[in-house]
Amino acid sequence: QSLLTxxxxxxxxxxxxxxxxxxxxxxxxxxxxxxxxxxLPGTAPKLLIYNNNxxxxxxxxxxxxxxxxxxxxxxxxGLQSEDEADxxxxxxxxxxxxxxxxxxxxxxxx
Amino acid sequence: xxxxxxSGPGLVKPSGTLSLTCSVSGDSIxxxxxxxxxxxxxxxxxxxxxxTIYHSGNTFYNPSLKSRVTIxxxxxxxxxxxKLSSVTAADTAKYYCASGxxxxxxxxxxxxxxxxxxxxxxxxx
Numbered sequence: 344q345s346l347l348t349x350x351x352x353x354x355x356x357x358x359x360x361x362x363x364x365x366x367x368x369x370x371x372x373x374x375x376x377x378x379x380x381x382x383l384p385g386t387a388p389k390l391l392i393y394n395n396n397x398x399x400x401x402x403x404x405x406x407x408x409x410x411x412x413x414x415x416x417x418x419x420x421g422l423q424s425e426d427e428a429d430x431x432x433x434x435x436x437x438x439x440x441x442x443x444x445x446x447x448x449x450x451x452x453x
Numbered sequence: 454x455x456x457x458x459x460s461g462p463g464l465v466k467p468s469g470t471l472s473l474t475c476s477v478s479g480d481s482i483x484x485x486x487x488x489x490x491x492x493x494x495x496x497x498x499x500x501x502x503x504x505t506i507y508h509s510g511n512t513f514y515n516p517s518l519k520s521r522v523t524i525x526x527x528x529x530x531x532x533x534x535x536k537l538s539s540v541t542a543a544d545t546a547k548y549y550c551a552s553g554x555x556x557x558x559x560x561x562x563x564x565x566x567x568x569x570x571x572x573x574x575x576x577x578x
Contacts, residue, residue: 376562380500387549387571388492388500393564431500435561440513441490442565444500 346371347432347445354451360420363448365432367413371443375435377415378442379408382429391430392417419450427452455479455487457550457569465544465576471537475550475569482531483508488555490565491524491535493546503548506533508555540576547571 348366355361365377379392390399392408395415407418415434419426429447436443461473475489482489491503504514506524514522518537526533537544551565 376559378562378564380564387568388565389568390564390566393566394562399566433500433564439502439515441502441505441515442561444502447499 346436346439346443347434349430349432349445349448351446352449352451354453355419355422356453357422357424359422360418361422361450363417363419363430363432363450365415365417365445367415367434367443369413370437371434371439372410372415373413374437377408377410378433379406379417380431380433382431382447383425384428388431422452424452426450455552455567457552457567459548459550459569459572461548461572461574463573463575465540465574466578467541467576469540469576471535471540471544471548471574471576473535473548473550473572473574474532475534476530476532477552478531481528482526482533483528486554486556487552488560489524489526489533490551490553492549492551492565492568494549494571495543495546501546503535503537542576545574545576547573 376394380388381391382388395410396408431447432445433442456478458476485508490505521538523536549571551568553565
């Protein structure tokens, strides 16, 4: 089961800003940074945000991350049709000694 | 550029052992800059961490799978492997190998930056 909680779905229209939330506990999100992964249909996950708010090279600045306490958020501004994907948050679990994932949020671009 | 590629049988019988290999190209598996992991995704579900192997040879496994999992690194072949024993239908999933940057003290905050394309394993008689 997922130890980080995400809403199962989110949606928006092109050009809008959408926010996806992620909730954890003191032993994961509360203590460690949050990473976000984007999984386009039929493909492997791709690291989208690391260390709460850093973007790997090549990730557009339309994607931004933030964290406060035991919760984190991924914001996507200027929504585009190609952003339609599953988004997963993850954080290191101090007890698990490995990454803990959220259940994923399916983003639909209307 | 680091690339990963999973391989192994797509069908395993219940109670059998699932064996997968991740071939590493573009750099050496001995490079201390990386650590290596296995992640799985059951059909229509989310991601689950299976385990991690470090350059030191140390391994860490998800407690929910620990009694059944072994991860090895084969430096001469530049690959690492996953073995999962006593499989059931619940182990049917797409299995991914991935790597992370180990150059920072807080490496775990930097995520898994390189993933293989994944390989589907069905557990069925």
